[in-house]
Amino acid sequence: MYSVLIYQDASTGAEVDWINVGRDYRDYVAALTEAGVLRSGYQLASPETATTVAVRNGERTVTHSGGSDNPDQLGGFFVLECVDLAEAVEWAARCPGANHGKVVIRAVVPNAMDRPIDVGV
Numbered sequence: 001m002y003s004v005l006i007y008q009d010a011s012t013g014a015e016v017d018w019i020n021v022g023r024d025y026r027d028y029v030a031a032l033t034e035a036g037v038l039r040s041g042y043q044l045a046s047p048e049t050a051t052t053v054a055v056r057n058g059e060r061t062v063t064h065s066g067g068s069d070n071p072d073q074l075g076g077f078f079v080l081e082c083v084d085l086a087e088a089v090e091w092a093a094r095c096p097g098a099n100h101g102k103v104v105i106r107a108v109v110p111n112a113m114d115r116p117i118d119v120g121v
Contacts, residue, residue, distance in 0.1 A: 008101030
């Protein structure tokens with residue numbers, strides 16, 4: 001299983017035809033569904049709506065409006081049931097987000113919640 005993380009450069013937003021991108025995503029989701037590989041997926045709210053939480057030495061810091069200096073902003077994700085990385089790459093290349101941003105593929109650790117976490121200590 002693979003997560004497909006969709007990033008866009010925040011500076012390119014005005015250049016993108018979002019109506020056509022929406023149609024392209026609808027077609028992409030239909031293809032993923034028809035192929036039986038789609039497990040989950042969501043569009044994320046704007047980065048300006050983010051809340052960042054950090055705990056250092058027991059002190060919690062909460063920052064609202066999580067805008068970042070990083071131009072690459074996470075806009076959404078899919079979880080796909082692919083047989084291997086090559087299949088995940090094929091689906092990622094078809095993702096509309098790859099045309100105006102980039103798509104990052106990460107393998108999902110199977111049954112991670114069913115076993116102790118190895119923190120390397």
